[in-house]
Amino acid sequence: LVDGILPRRIAGEPVLLYRQKNGTPAAMFDRCPHRFAPLSRGCIVGDYIRCGYHGLTFDAKGGCIANPLGEGYIPETASVRAFPTEEKFGLVWIWRGDHEKAEPKNIPDLSAFVPGPTAEFKTAYIHVRADYRLAIDNLMDLSHSVFLHAETLAPVTPGLRDAVVRVSRNGERIKATIEMKNIDIGDGERRDQQLDTEWFAPGVVALTFAQVPHGELLGNEAIHALHIITPETERSSHYLFGSTVDGREGMTRDPFVDEDEPMLAACQERMGEEDFWSLRPVILPNDAAAIQVRRQLEKMIRNEQASQSLVASARLLNVINQRSIE
Amino acid sequence: LVDGILPRRIAGEPVLLYRQKNGTPAAMFDRCPHRFAPLSRGCIVGDYIRCGYHGLTFDAKGGCIANPLGEGYIPETASVRAFPTEEKFGLVWIWRGDHEKAEPKNIPDLSAFVPGPTAEFKTAYIHVRADYRLAIDNLMDLSHSVFLHAETLAPVTPGLRDAVVRVSRNGERIKATIEMKNIDIGDGERRDQQLDTEWFAPGVVALTFAQVPHGELLGNEAIHALHIITPETERSSHYLFGSTVDGREGMTRDPFVDEDEPMLAACQERMGEEDFWSLRPVILPNDAAAIQVRRQLEKMIRNEQASQSLVASARLLNVINQRSIE
Amino acid sequence: LVDGILPRRIAGEPVLLYRQKNGTPAAMFDRCPHRFAPLSRGCIVGDYIRCGYHGLTFDAKGGCIANPLGEGYIPETASVRAFPTEEKFGLVWIWRGDHEKAEPKNIPDLSAFVPGPTAEFKTAYIHVRADYRLAIDNLMDLSHSVFLHAETLAPVTPGLRDAVVRVSRNGERIKATIEMKNIDIGDGERRDQQLDTEWFAPGVVALTFAQVPHGELLGNEAIHALHIITPETERSSHYLFGSTVDGREGMTRDPFVDEDEPMLAACQERMGEEDFWSLRPVILPNDAAAIQVRRQLEKMIRNEQASQSLVASARLLNVINQRSIE
Numbered sequence: 012l013v014d015g016i017l018p019r020r021i022a023g024e025p026v027l028l029y030r031q032k033n034g035t036p037a038a039m040f041d042r043c044p045h046r047f048a049p050l051s052r053g054c055i056v057g058d059y060i061r062c063g064y065h066g067l068t069f070d071a072k073g074g075c076i077a078n079p080l081g082e083g084y085i086p087e088t089a090s091v092r093a094f095p096t097e098e099k100f101g102l103v104w105i106w107r108g109d110h111e112k113a114e115p116k117n118i119p120d121l122s123a124f125v126p127g128p129t130a131e132f133k134t135a136y137i138h139v140r141a142d143y144r145l146a147i148d149n150l151m152d153l154s155h156s157v158f159l160h161a162e163t164l165a166p167v168t169p170g171l172r173d174a175v176v177r178v179s180r181n182g183e184r185i186k187a188t189i190e191m192k193n194i195d196i197g198d199g200e201r202r203d204q205q206l207d208t209e210w211f212a213p214g215v216v217a218l219t220f221a222q223v224p225h226g227e228l229l230g231n232e233a234i235h236a237l238h239i240i241t242p243e244t245e246r247s248s249h250y251l252f253g254s255t256v257d258g259r260e261g262m263t264r265d266p267f268v269d270e271d272e273p274m275l276a277a278c279q280e281r282m283g284e285e286d287f288w289s290l291r292p293v294i295l296p297n298d299a300a301a302i303q304v305r306r307q308l309e310k311m312i313r314n315e316q317a318s319q320s321l322v323a324s325a326r327l328l329n330v331i332n333q334r335s336i337e
Numbered sequence: 338l339v340d341g342i343l344p345r346r347i348a349g350e351p352v353l354l355y356r357q358k359n360g361t362p363a364a365m366f367d368r369c370p371h372r373f374a375p376l377s378r379g380c381i382v383g384d385y386i387r388c389g390y391h392g393l394t395f396d397a398k399g400g401c402i403a404n405p406l407g408e409g410y411i412p413e414t415a416s417v418r419a420f421p422t423e424e425k426f427g428l429v430w431i432w433r434g435d436h437e438k439a440e441p442k443n444i445p446d447l448s449a450f451v452p453g454p455t456a457e458f459k460t461a462y463i464h465v466r467a468d469y470r471l472a473i474d475n476l477m478d479l480s481h482s483v484f485l486h487a488e489t490l491a492p493v494t495p496g497l498r499d500a501v502v503r504v505s506r507n508g509e510r511i512k513a514t515i516e517m518k519n520i521d522i523g524d525g526e527r528r529d530q531q532l533d534t535e536w537f538a539p540g541v542v543a544l545t546f547a548q549v550p551h552g553e554l555l556g557n558e559a560i561h562a563l564h565i566i567t568p569e570t571e572r573s574s575h576y577l578f579g580s581t582v583d584g585r586e587g588m589t590r591d592p593f594v595d596e597d598e599p600m601l602a603a604c605q606e607r608m609g610e611e612d613f614w615s616l617r618p619v620i621l622p623n624d625a626a627a628i629q630v631r632r633q634l635e636k637m638i639r640n641e642q643a644s645q646s647l648v649a650s651a652r653l654l655n656v657i658n659q660r661s662i663e
Numbered sequence: 664l665v666d667g668i669l670p671r672r673i674a675g676e677p678v679l680l681y682r683q684k685n686g687t688p689a690a691m692f693d694r695c696p697h698r699f700a701p702l703s704r705g706c707i708v709g710d711y712i713r714c715g716y717h718g719l720t721f722d723a724k725g726g727c728i729a730n731p732l733g734e735g736y737i738p739e740t741a742s743v744r745a746f747p748t749e750e751k752f753g754l755v756w757i758w759r760g761d762h763e764k765a766e767p768k769n770i771p772d773l774s775a776f777v778p779g780p781t782a783e784f785k786t787a788y789i790h791v792r793a794d795y796r797l798a799i800d801n802l803m804d805l806s807h808s809v810f811l812h813a814e815t816l817a818p819v820t821p822g823l824r825d826a827v828v829r830v831s832r833n834g835e836r837i838k839a840t841i842e843m844k845n846i847d848i849g850d851g852e853r854r855d856q857q858l859d860t861e862w863f864a865p866g867v868v869a870l871t872f873a874q875v876p877h878g879e880l881l882g883n884e885a886i887h888a889l890h891i892i893t894p895e896t897e898r899s900s901h902y903l904f905g906s907t908v909d910g911r912e913g914m915t916r917d918p919f920v921d922e923d924e925p926m927l928a929a930c931q932e933r934m935g936e937e938d939f940w941s942l943r944p945v946i947l948p949n950d951a952a953a954i955q956v957r958r959q960l961e962k963m964i965r966n967e968q969a970s971q972s973l974v975a976s977a978r979l980l981n982v983i984n985q986r987s988i989e
Contacts (some may be wrong), residue, residue: 041607044617044618048607065481067619082622084621086619158717173733277700278699278716281677281700281701282699295719295730295738297717297732367933370944370945371944373933373944378929391810393945405824406947
């Protein structure tokens, strides 16, 4: 989120994001309450958004502060829904539920993966034609690399085929770990490798890859990357690769664009309008982490619905958007 | 409507128009009753339309007058619905309700805007991706020009920002008037300007722009243009600019194509499948004329439904097509 | 069906076809039961299909024979629906109903149109944007040629306009015959011509065209071509032209692509989601053969539904796919 207005559909709803003059991000429903023009077709005027059709002007809290035409009358109902935002770990976090329930402390602690809460954070964006959960599933079982990335990523981890995905939990966080020990990666030396993908509800997965000479302790030499997934519609998602290391945000971009995204879209197409479970998927041992994430998400969605903290459109989409991410 | 067959979807139904040899326009449902081929894929043979698939031939009243294949048997049911037409003010008017209720006198009197009922009338066509009522709303509050046409049309009427839209009625006709007095348009002289948009049910809006030195009487120096809007589907329209003055039909075409049409389409997209009122629009003072037009349309539709004069598909679309226009 | 995997949607369902090492064709549902990836995105490994996502491998009967990742556990439920196939007359025939009801003897006897059951058979493929029954109707009344193919095929059969379509039956087979006697085709000689289109349930039509000097007996000089039509969705079809004579499979391809297919698609578009009969088509004498085919198809579908031999998706589409064709 740099200059200008960023329109983005989140969990089915059109949202716009922009920065106020002091840099604070703001987010609101991207539809003028007057004639239903997308406010993102308007412009930023100071801290405000002015509609491009008849000029109604809204502050960051969604209140109409000016009707520049005629005698300037502003009806009491002239306001647009705004969303609380929080900028942390180089990301803008949007709360789409009730304002009073917005809890910045619910933002997952990504401090282990970024130098600090104000770190500069490079991201690469990809639009994914699949439900956000398919994109998370994909990360929670990286053994798919053996076949889906046979020519691209797989050669780096020759031990992946025989490895087993182990699952561990840390509160709401769920981690899939793949250990590959005493591996010959082709240069005659034996190495130990470890791949971790850790899920932070609802849509962040931190990927860590570590490699040391066989027998040494795996440690801080790990490569970190964040995968940040936001539902767009029931069958599409926004996907951000993030890294604080220059250039790394794009590192896995090509295999993802060429191999993962088309596969996810093809699976989604074959699923049609069906729910994942209603199709009775065959569950394999390596699905354990992905299934635990799905179960945890379902539990959180149920809890949010019970506490009536979700807006109607969110319930409709059956997505958890407690902490939608930009 | 010049040579050949013009296919045009009107209020959801495929219709074809053509001219008979004596120039009289004819209109009929654009689907052969035999194998459902679009008759507009066929050709004109004298005063008739011949289907391009098996050659069934229909007269201007929709009766099948020839089956050119085999022994030429024509079933009694072989006919297609024709629509009464009337050519007036350089336009072809189609009546889509019951034939006996067709009333040429219901055609609005546009004589003030065209030299005569047989005047040559130049039109420019634009396809609009929005409900016809959004296109009418747009004309009934021209103050939108200040923002939507900030770089194109607005500089000509610098007094528009502070002006107020006044509404007046003349029977079914509803007129929005914007007076801008004692205006400096940049050349040092003071002028009085007046913009009128007058709606004729269901879909014609006559635009008049007059300008005189400040204090003089506004009069016949007015520039006239007609905007003729026909529903195509529930969310798209046919839009004709018309003028009897050569070249003027295209005068406002560019700002409309570049600025109005994309905005109308964006509003329509944000409205989705929702009805205008169900979205609880915020009503501003300058909406008065547009709202009166909507109320008048709703009343006329109710009356037509009460008198059962509308075909089923028209009711379905909830559009008034008493006097659909070509 | 040569090398590689051929994905093809049949009667609404994604199906893949491939050849085993000994040449036997195999067909299965094109969706992995694990993560719902299209198996056609995978590859052939010997006689098996391996999924391109996580490597699950299936034999020609749809059983999972390998999970190459981790410890290789294969759940009992890991199988995919396979379809019995039969290769005959140069075509692969797929049975989509219950396995035990697959009856190779139900494959229509096309021996009169191909040199033998193992003949090499050239086909040209066209995707048709219309229900398969519209494509069959089109063949069962070739008098449409007079208008639809006025510039292309019609000049060869100048007697077609006045000819009458006669219908004859041979068991389930229905034949439309058009005799054109004592015809001047432009070179001064008089000829007798005969056009036959014979329908074999559910979707094969054999076209025969014979021509002799007037008065001679029409005989073996006939030109044969097969039109093989498979439903893809409710409103689209796969269309194969077939011939054992080199080059002939493409002979009528151009008029079909340029004239028939667009007309069929236009009729389908005008029919919308309506059923053929619900639109109350006007029936002409030359429709007799097409109507008999439709009645026979309806009877066969009813019988299959009564005997519960159809899978749910087939019932849904209301198509007969007892003998879907590739």
